[in-house]
Amino acid sequence: MLQIMEGSHAVAEAAKLCRPEVVSAYPITPQTHIVERLAEMVADGELDAEYLCVDSELSALSVCLGSSAAGSRVYSATSSQGLMLMAEVVFNVAGMRQPIIMSIANRALGAPLSIWNDQQDSLSLRDSGWFQLYGEDVQEMTDQHFIAYKAAERHDVLLPGFVCFDGFILSHTYEPVDIPTQEEIDAYLPPYVPYNKLDAKSPLSMGMYATPDYYMEFRYETDLAMQRAGNAISEVGKEFGEMFGRDYSMHTESYRMDDADVAFVALGSICGTVKDAIDEMRADGIKAGLVKIRTYRPFPAKEIAHALAGVPKVAVLEKNISLGTSMKGIVGLEVKDALTGTGIDVYSYVVGLGGRDIRKKDIRAIAALAEKGEGNMFYGLRTELL
């Protein structure tokens, strides 16, 4: 049944339905509504979990690591500066193979301070060993939480995951959303069965140090697990579709890609605007299409190459900046890599940093730039300020 719900509250409902035993988070805009709602659920007895108010994001994720190592399913959420303060723990959790799921309400990084949306925070941690899912709308980001837990906890994966969605644009927007029932989620997501855990009855050492004779193999194994995470996300996404009618077996979604002359590639809420712009462009005879990336890590290079095959020009919309690189965008570099040898031109367009609005006419203008072969640039700068 569809309900009108704020994005953050839908995420909180999803987290609750996954039955975490421990929730630990620290307030940061625009993530706060999620953890406030979870606190209410615990206070009202709707959610039987230990809710830990902590001193910092550093502690929030460290608490989750401890609980996960002890065998509990855990949940946290953060944004921006909070994710950066956690960064050391983020890498550590992946290396320790704890399947923790954390929501990221995407927000720009300071300086200058900005509470508004872009995707610099989670994209900057692309090499941390967490898989990363990006939602386009409230329904998708809600569903991705169930999928994330189910994939992460598989014993052939055992990796943590971010579920990312644009701060304010999705976290604070009310949309109709179908929230599954507890019985349905219990059927989809059984209780967490740890591969191993801290237990006095069966002692083991976790987080030991490794000399050069051993370290590289740990990293190799983690990379293999990340590759398997791709298959797992696809399989549990398919299973989700069979149970709930919304299929997530693909890591990407193609929109009007047939015979496209120019294709956009993007992550998150901007895809809605792009789809509308494409409809208008198509009506005017401009053959544009979109490949939306849902799973950014592991990077679905093959799927992207397949989706973009035969398209002459690709415009990657980047809500991030990889400072000092030729393309300027993080995602564009990887799309270009996926298309090596195809002769397809790939351009990055840095847009919407720090919450700047992106309109349909901007999308159309970027298509025209790509057609002309102009790219790897900021789009939408206020030149009068420079």
Place this chain on the structure above:
Amino acid sequence: MVDKSLELFDCGHRACGGCGPAMLARLMLKATGENVIVVASTGCMEVFSTPYPETAWKVPWIHSLFENAAAVASGIEASLKHNNRTEKVVCICGDGATFDIGMLCISGAFERGHDITYICYDNEAYMNTGIQRSGATPYDASTTTTPAGRMSTGNALPKKDLPQILNAHGASYVATASVAYPMDVMKKVEKAINTPGACYIQVHTPCSTGWGFDGAKTIEIGKQAIECGLWVNYEMENGELKKAKKILRTPVDDYLKAQKRFRHLFKPERNAEEIAKIQAIADANAAKYNIDIKLKE
């Protein structure tokens, strides 16, 4: 119950001969028994006891990072509580991890009052990285980041009073101990793990490598620290000082002379002014904790 015959910290680890922290690890587990989960910070003990694929720990043990042991322990405790499990949660962390980089997580954990015991093995500097100064380094100790020199008499700052800071958090049990007194260490660990809420024990663990003395003399050095009043063994319960080890105090000279980290105070001649300042620290400790045995005249 303390089981003196129980050996849960195995031999074959990589600690230096006469390592005070290694002694503490062994004593600590005799007091906790097997029903425990140990949380370590990055540091000497973590490195010498768990070089993959070997471990000295015969109990569940976890290490995450340098600064977050208290938060990891909080998470473990929350999980145990949720599942009605009975293991005790004990952190064992060095003074750098405790006094300096871990303060944020420790403060949060003690404020929340998790049922954990946090034990600091205090060897008074960052020994794992090569003897750099920490907030626990005593006044005038020469370390690699506070070297004594023509313009310096070593560490210019006093040792931070961490037990009092944690006492101010409302910790139900705060104690200091020394590996020079093993029975006392075990008794205090046993008391802490059986006291509900967050408890703190700071254990003086002489480091032969970092302090510069013969590894055969760890216990002797530990005793000298107590006998001169530069280290005080005491217990605080619910904010009140309950017990402090009384002594017939000796001057600080012998303790200082026995360690290379203080030798600059005696060469080329005795630095009376600086030694007087260190003596004043011992005198202040004695007055604060009332440890002097008064002989009848």
